[in-house]
Amino acid sequence: MNSQAAAVFAAAFVSLYVARSVGDHWVQSSRQSANKGRPGWVGRLAAAQHVATLTATKLAVLLPAVWLLDLQVSVTGLVLGLGIDAVTHWWADRRSTLAWLAKVTGKGEFYRLGAPRAGMGDNPSLGTGAYALDQSFHHLWLLVAALVIAAV
Known part of the structure; x- marks a missing residue:
C-alpha cells in the first residue's frame, strides 16, 4: 500500500468512526431507534430510514475531509x-x-x-452486552469500508 492509500484509509476510518457515532446517537430519530428492531415491514422501514440518514451523515463528514486533505478517492470506492x-x-x-x-x-x-428482565421493571441502558456487541460489529465494518474506500 502506498502512502496516499494509507492516508485515505486513516482519514476515511476516522471520519466514518466519528460520523457513525453522530449518526447513531444524534441524527437517528427516536422513532427509528424504537422501531428498527421490530419484526416485519415496520422494523425494516425504520432501519432503512436510519441507515439512509446515517449514510448521509457519513458522507457529510467524509467528503470535507477528502477535499480538505486533497485525498484521491474514487466514486466507486x-x-x-x-x-x-x-x-x-x-x-x-x-x-x-x-x-x-x-x-x-x-x-x-x-x-x-x-437487558431488562421480564416483570422486574428494569430499564434498558447503553450499558448492555447487546450494545457493546452492536458497537463492536459496526466498528469492524467501518474498518472494512475504510479499506475499500482506500483500495478501490
Missing part, C-alpha cells in the same frame, strides 16, 4: 465502501440478526447482559 457499511449496519440493527450471531458464536449470555 466511496459507493462500495459506504454500501458495505450500510448493508451491514442495517443487518445488525434489525437486532434479531445480531442476537442470532451472538448466540451462534457463543456470546449469547454476554449479549443479554444488562
Whole structure:
C-alpha cells in the first residue's frame, strides 16, 4: 500500500468512526431507534430510514475531509465502501440478526447482559452486552469500508 492509500484509509476510518457515532446517537430519530428492531415491514422501514440518514451523515463528514486533505478517492470506492457499511449496519440493527450471531458464536449470555428482565421493571441502558456487541460489529465494518474506500 502506498502512502496516499494509507492516508485515505486513516482519514476515511476516522471520519466514518466519528460520523457513525453522530449518526447513531444524534441524527437517528427516536422513532427509528424504537422501531428498527421490530419484526416485519415496520422494523425494516425504520432501519432503512436510519441507515439512509446515517449514510448521509457519513458522507457529510467524509467528503470535507477528502477535499480538505486533497485525498484521491474514487466514486466507486466511496459507493462500495459506504454500501458495505450500510448493508451491514442495517443487518445488525434489525437486532434479531445480531442476537442470532451472538448466540451462534457463543456470546449469547454476554449479549443479554444488562437487558431488562421480564416483570422486574428494569430499564434498558447503553450499558448492555447487546450494545457493546452492536458497537463492536459496526466498528469492524467501518474498518472494512475504510479499506475499500482506500483500495478501490
